[in-house]
Every structure is written in structure tokens, then in C-alpha cells.
Amino acid sequence: TQLLEQSPQFLSIQEGENLTVYCNSSSVFSSLQWYRQEPGEGPVLLVTVVTGGEVKKLKRLTFQFGDARKDSSLHITAAQTGDTGLYLCAGTSYENAGGTSYGKLTFGQGTILTVHP
Amino acid sequence: DAEITQSPRHKITETGRQVTLACHQTWNHNNMFWYRQDLGHGLRLIHYSYGVQDTNKGEVSDGYSVSRSNTEDLPLTLESAASSQTSVYFCASSDRASGRTHNEQFFGPGTRLTVL
Numbered sequence: 610t611q612l613l614e615q616s617p618q619f620l621s622i623q624e625g626e627n628l629t630v631y632c633n634s635s636s637v638f639s640s641l642q643w644y645r646q647e648p649g650e651g652p653v654l655l656v657t658v659v660t661g662g663e664v665k666k667l668k669r670l671t672f673q674f675g676d677a678r679k680d681s682s683l684h685i686t687a688a689q690t691g692d693t694g695l696y697l698c699a700g701t702s703y704e705n706a707g708g709t710s711y712g713k714l715t716f717g718q719g720t721i722l723t724v725h726p
Numbered sequence: 727d728a729e730i731t732q733s734p735r736h737k738i739t740e741t742g743r744q745v746t747l748a749c750h751q752t753w754n755h756n757n758m759f760w761y762r763q764d765l766g767h768g769l770r771l772i773h774y775s776y777g778v779q780d781t782n783k784g785e786v787s788d789g790y791s792v793s794r795s796n797t798e799d800l801p802l803t804l805e806s807a808a809s810s811q812t813s814v815y816f817c818a819s820s821d822r823a824s825g826r827t828h829n830e831q832f833f834g835p836g837t838r839l840t841v842l
Contacts, residue, residue: 618766640828651816651833652769659828697768701829711757711776712820712829713784716768 615717
């Protein structure tokens with residue numbers, strides 16, 4: 610069974626501060642995704658990282674995939690109150706059947722981020 | 727616009743009753759998934775389907791069943807509801823993996839189930 614350890618579980622910061630969320634595993638994943646979830650809603654995809662060492666930027670958010678494709682990080686610069694929410698990392702693994710690949714996700718426990726004004 | 731919907735959004739039931747949660751997607755995705763979300767556990771996979779008539783057990787499948795009779799729907803049934811099944815349930819769908827896609831999943835809004 611593949612596991613993803615996400616840390617920290619809770620993060621409470623002031624507006625303008627920087628923060629980093631970590632996602633670690635002993636398993637290699639084909640790709641890794643980051644989702645953001647707001648109360649009462651389902652998770653929404655932020656980004657997918659595929660290549661070891663890959664860095665992607667989405668405005669103030671920077672996502673990095675580890676060289677060995679076992680870990681990832683999300684860094685937010687100058688956090689805003691609108692960044693408040695639950696952040697989830699998820700690793701993709703594939704099953705092969707009949708020549709077709711079928712993917713499924715393993716999720717980390719999530720990080721609840723609260724940004725105070 | 728394509729979407730994925732879940733019903734009901736809230737459900738209260740009693741221990742021992744059978745409950746069915748509906749999930750409907752108009753993305754025309756082959757893959758559909760059911761998760762439960764509990765604090766400290768993230769999202770845990772209950773059942774999933776890679777196409778019509780295909781169903782597979784996830785990591786927490788005991789007490790749950792699914793059936794896939796068409797592309798759009800994957801209802802989740804709790805055979806005999808237990809208090810341990812009180813949770814928020816999310817349905818998701820994804821396109822078949824290809825060189826362009828990496829199993830990105832689209833989620834419904836969730837169903838909050840309380841078993842008394």
C-alpha cells in the first residue's frame with residue numbers, strides 16, 4: 610500500500626507570511642497532484658507535476674516534485690486570506706489491464722491552512 | 727458545462743438501514759471513484775470503476791457496494807449503515823490516462839451522511 614505523509618496538518622499564519630507544505634512517501638509516483646478544498650465543496654485541482662525535479666508556479670504558489678518522484682512541496686509566498694482552505698496532495702499510480710493503463714490516486718491527510726488578516 | 731453532481735447533499739439515517747448515495751457526471755469520463763473524508767485521514771478510496779460493468783474495491787470498501795450500469799452514474803450503497811460510516815462522501819471522475827492526462831480527478835460537492 611502506497612502512503613503519502615503530509616505535513617503540517619494545521620497551519621495558522623498572518624497575512625503576508627510565507628509557508629511551505631510537504632508531502633512525502635517511500636513510494637515512487639507517476640505524477641503528483643495538489644488540490645485545494647473549501648468548506649462544503651469538493652477538492653479542486655491546482656496543479657499536476659510529472660517529471661522528477663519539476664517546478665511549477667501558479668501566481669504566488671510554487672509546486673516542486675522531488676528528483677526521485679517520492680515527495681513534493683507547496684510554497685505560498687505572501688499568503689492572503691483567500692488562500693485559507695484545505696490543501697491535499699495526491700499521488701497517481703497505475704494498474705494495467707488489457708493493454709490500457711488505469712490510474713487512481715492516493716491522498717495525503719491534508720493541511721488545513723488559516724490565514725489571518 | 728460538464729459537471730459532476732451528488733445527491734442528496736445531506737442525509738441522516740439510522741443504524742441498520744440501507745442508504746444509497748447518487749453520483750452523476752456529464753464529463754463522459756470512463757473512470758469514477760467514491761471517497762470518504764474524515765478529519766486526519768484525508769480522502770480514502772472506497773470503490774472505483776474504470777468503465778461500464780467494471781467495479782473495484784478500494785482501501786475501505788467493507789460495508790459499501792457500487793454498480794456501474796452506464797457511463798454517467800456510479801451509485802454508492804451502504805448495505806446496513808453503521809455509526810462508523812458517518813462521514814462526508816465525495817464522488818470523482820477522471821478521463822482515461824493518456825500522454826496528455828495524468829488521472830486528474832474532478833470532484834462532486836459531497837454528501838454529508840450522519841448515521842444515528
